Amino acid sequence: MCGIAGKVSDRNAVPAELIARMCAAQEHRGPDSRGIHLDDGVGLGIQRLRVIDIETGDQPIYNEDRTVAVVLNGEIYNYRELREALRARGHSFATDGDTEVIAHLYEEHGPDLVEHLNGMFAFALWDQRERRLLLARDRVGKKPLYYCARGGELSFASELGALLQDPEIPREIDPSAVDEYLAYGYIQAPASIWRDVRKLPPAHTLGWHDGDFAIDRYWRLDYARKNAAAQPEIEAELRELISAAVRRRMIADVPLGAFLSGGLDSST
Numbered sequence: 001m002c003g004i005a006g007k008v009s010d011r012n013a014v015p016a017e018l019i020a021r022m023c024a025a026q027e028h029r030g031p032d033s034r035g036i037h038l039d040d041g042v043g044l045g046i047q048r049l050r051v052i053d054i055e056t057g058d059q060p061i062y063n064e065d066r067t068v069a070v071v072l073n074g075e076i077y078n079y080r081e082l083r084e085a086l087r088a089r090g091h092s093f094a095t096d097g098d099t100e101v102i103a104h105l106y107e108e109h110g111p112d113l114v115e116h117l118n119g120m121f122a123f124a125l126w127d128q129r130e131r132r133l134l135l136a137r138d139r140v141g142k143k144p145l146y147y148c149a150r151g152g153e154l155s156f157a158s159e160l161g162a163l164l165q166d167p168e169i170p171r172e173i174d175p176s177a178v179d180e181y182l183a184y185g186y187i188q189a190p191a192s193i194w195r196d197v198r199k200l201p202p203a204h205t206l207g208w209h210d211g212d213f214a215i216d217r218y219w220r221l222d223y224a225r226k227n228a229a230a231q232p233e234i235e236a237e238l239r240e241l242i243s244a245a246v247r248r249r250m251i252a253d254v255p256l257g258a259f260l261s262g263g264l265d266s267s268t
Contacts, residue, residue, distance in 0.1 A: 001029050001030065001049050001073070002029055002030040002046060002047060002048050002049050002059075002072070002073040002074075002158075003023065003026030003027075003029035003030050003046070003047040003073060003157070003158040003159060003162060004044070004045065004046050004047075004071045004072070004073045004122065004123070004124055004145075004156075004157065004158050005019065005022035005023055005026070005044075005045045005046075005155075005156065005157035005158065005162050005163070005165075006019065006022075006042070006043055006044040006045055006071070006124050006133075006155070006156055006157075007019070007022075007042070007043050007153065007154065007155045007156075007166060008041060008042045008043075008126075008133045008153065008154050008208055009041045009042075009152065009153040010041065010152040010153070010210055010211035011041070011152060011153075011211075012041065012153070013040070013041065014038065014041060014042055014043035015043070016036060016038055016043065018043065018165065018166060019036050019038070019043040019044070019045040020034075020036065020045070021165040022045055022157055022162045022163070022165045022166070023036070023045040023046070023047050023162070025157075025159070025161045025162040025165050026047055026157065026158055026159045026161070026162040027047050029047055029049065029073075029158060029159070030046065030047030030048040030049045031047070031049065032048050032049055032050040033047075033048045033050070033058045033059075034046065034047055034048070035048065035058055035059045035060050035071070036060075037060040037069045037071070037126065039069075039126065039128060041131070042126055042133065044060055044069060044071050044124055044126055045071065046059040046060060046071040046072075046073075050253075050254070051075065051252050051253065051254055052075070052096075052097050052098055052251065052252060052253055053095050053096040053097030053098075053253065054253050054254070056094070056095040056096060056097070057095050057096070057097035057099065059071050059072065059099055061095065061097070061099040061100045061102075061103055062094075062103060063103040063104060063106075063107060064091075064092055066128075067127070067128040067129050068103045068106055068107065068125060068126070068127055068128070069103075069125070069126045069128070070099055070100075070102045070103050070106075070123060070124070070125045070126075071099075071123065071124050072098070072099040072102060072121060072122075072123040073121065073122045073123065073143050073158055074119055074120045074121030074122060074123070074138065074142070074143045075098060075119050075120060075121070075249075075251075076098040076099075076101060076102070076117055076118070076119040076121065077118045077119045077248035077249065077251070078117070078118040078119070078248070079097075079098035079101045079119075080251075082101045082105065082116060082117075083100075083101050086101065086104045086105070086108070089108065091104040091107070098119075099123075102117075102123060102125065103125070105117075106125055106127070106134070111134055111136075111205055111207060111216075112218075114136050114205060114218050114219075115218060115219070117138075118248070119138060120138045120142035120143055121136070121137070121138045121143055122135075122136070122137050122138070122143035122144065122145040122158065122200075123135070123136055124156065130209065131209065131210065132207060132208065132209045133154070133206075133207070133208040133209075134205060134206070134207055134208075135147065135156060135200055135205065135206040135207075135208075136200075136204075136205045136206075137200045137201070137202055137203070137204060137205075138202065138203070139202060139203045139219050140202050140203070141189065141201070141202030141203075143158070144158055144159070144199070145157075145158060145199065145200045146158070146159070146160055146163050146192060146197055146198070146199055146200075147163075147197070147198055147200060147206065148163060148166075148169045148170075148194075148196050148197045148198070149198075149208075149213055150168070150169075150170075150196065151211075152211030153168070153211075154208050154213060155168075155169060156200075160192065160193070160194070160197065163197060169194075169196065169197065170194070170195070170196045171194065172194065172195045172196065173193060173194065173195065174191060174192070174193060174194060174195040176191070177191045177192060177193050177194075177195075178193070181193070189201040189202065200215070201215075201217075203217055203218055203219040203220065204216065204217050204218065205218060238268070242268060
């Protein structure tokens, strides 16, 4: 678990001290290292928990000429396959981790890179040439990402406490969000407890450029396709899918453990 944060502005410099405060507010998410990237009108920050590529994987991570910067909270399960395909297309890698594939995939596919990722993630990518910020969240929303856009500026963070380190963010509570929390025990995306702070919904990207931003959905669950196989074949396919999913999650340079809840997935 890591924590990311940042701010972009079409008119003001972003102070390094602000990004440092946003990172410090979520140091519990990533106690192993802190990284900050500053450019004209942008600041990205990361509190990293080292799991993959402990020696060279500290973030932010860049492409070859450092015109693309990435901070990632999460894990890309198919990064090894993606890395080999990108190397075959002429890309060179400076690390052995999963974050770097995002930078090079962006060079190949732009914002559509998310369609190639198998993983749990929330990431921020800064394109220096285009002065474009890309935020993305995984398909089912395992990794959180909050943002606040106002007057040509946008701030984001993995946690509300980190986001509110930016003193320019309004602090007005949303009564409808309070009502939703009391009714359901949580607040559904894209709302948050603060009226002007939103959650980036699962399976969505947010693109910011020159003070304007747009949100796009890149995936949705589809129940239209039916499996007509017999039960033994379905059982065999389910077992293989679960085994493959577990294998993907075993990639790490530190010891791993599993928590079984006793629910449907753990019992299966």
